[in-house]
Amino acid sequence: MSTVHVAVVIPAKDEAERVAATVRACRAVPRVDLVVVVDDGSTDATQDHARSAGAVTVRHSVSRGKASALETGASVVAMRDYENGPARLLLFIDADLGDSAASCAELVPPVVDGVADMAIAVPPKQAGAGGRGRVVRAARHAITSMTGWSPVAPLSGQRCLTREAYEKASPLAEGWGVEVGLSVDVLAAGLSVIEVPCDITHRVTRNDRAGQMHRAGQYRDVLLAIASRRLRRRGLRPRQFAQSLHDQQPFTAYRAY
Template sequence: MSAPGGPARAVAAIIPCKDEADRIAATVEAVLTLEGVDRVVVVDDGSSDDTAAVAHAAGADVIVHARNAGKAAALETGVRHLRGLEAAEGAGVGPRHLLFVDGDLEGSATNLHVLVPPVRDGRADMTIATLPAQKVAGGGRGFVVRLAREGIEDLTGWTAVQPLSGMRCLTAEAFEAASPLAPGWGVEVGLTVDVLGAGLRVEEVPCELHHRVSGKDWRGQVHRAMQYRDVWRALTRRRLRRALSKRAPGVAHRI
């Protein structure tokens, strides 16, 4: 955690995305206006459109996965790239705080600034944006949200209002506590459980964000099925870890 009163650390935004050519420029431009953000890294996870070129033109560092590897892998690629840059920059005030941003927020991403102060001031180790009701209703019935919320509650005792929100600001220490990240769409639940499990502080912060919501069509259904599978896996793995550490306390279980 950053020392209160110490030098303020910069913040790097990491944007994992796939096929966001229509929205990524507005999102990158908005994130570049955020106070304290001095790097924006877009990880294009095997897009079939011009996402990478558009993001680069908008001012982001762009890394491309030749093949789709999932949201968690894209975030890890982005953070690895950032740490490489920092090593080349030499000693600074320490590793940057991380701001995870979905690629489809467009101009509303300027409102992400509220996530940064609690982390910069050392009041929280990870902040999570909670979103207002979206202009277009989603096609899901909340199965994945309930699975995620109840799983987090069971494992940590903490109740998340929006357990799947991807917009998060976190310290390097919090990121390490959750590494390796839970694969795919399990990443948010894994982050929350692991950061809390490390004794660090998590806070939800209301944030006026608007994004493309998955609908009722087959794409939306497939998206939710994959989310369900990944969230279930992230929770199951962590329950297993908990059971093992009860049987063999003091041993690190990285299942």
């Protein structure tokens, strides 16, 4: 039986300070044999730092957004897959995790073992984070309203998924709606998801003007992702929804009926 390998895809914009540590941590994750960093129009030395840490790097000359960076990275992985082996699993990692990215190793076993088609990291509460949870609540409500699943961390960008799950969600939702779109599309396709606690730390978004603008952009993109999926009639039929909502349990695999 062929060994299942994992490719890490890291979208990065102006992350020169942290991306090298993130890459090194990802390279230490069991089964990872490829790390791809997509520099999404950085104005600093993000690409150079990522390459020096051992990543394959690709650069967008101008910023196209997170979803486009993930799609570029997944395309690079597909081109580098083994000719006679199974497609690599995709492990999406944010560039600012630094050394804590190693904890995302916990996301790989559920997908390798067939427990779920997509595993999502649930981080601990971040000290110093601003905001009042409005975007998280909106994202959770939107996912639940369409799939019956109520995630703990609906906006988590740390996700390990099969190539089939990725393709079911393609094209990805634009901007900061990509995570919500992934959850809805994977579940609507009849595949399963699971949340896994991971001891990861982000650079926190504070409650200053920049942080408020960031959260406003997130909120807008989440609403757009949901609106586009409603127009395409993604989601569950009423009977499926009711059964799925009744049967779910925290931190266990969830599959919509």
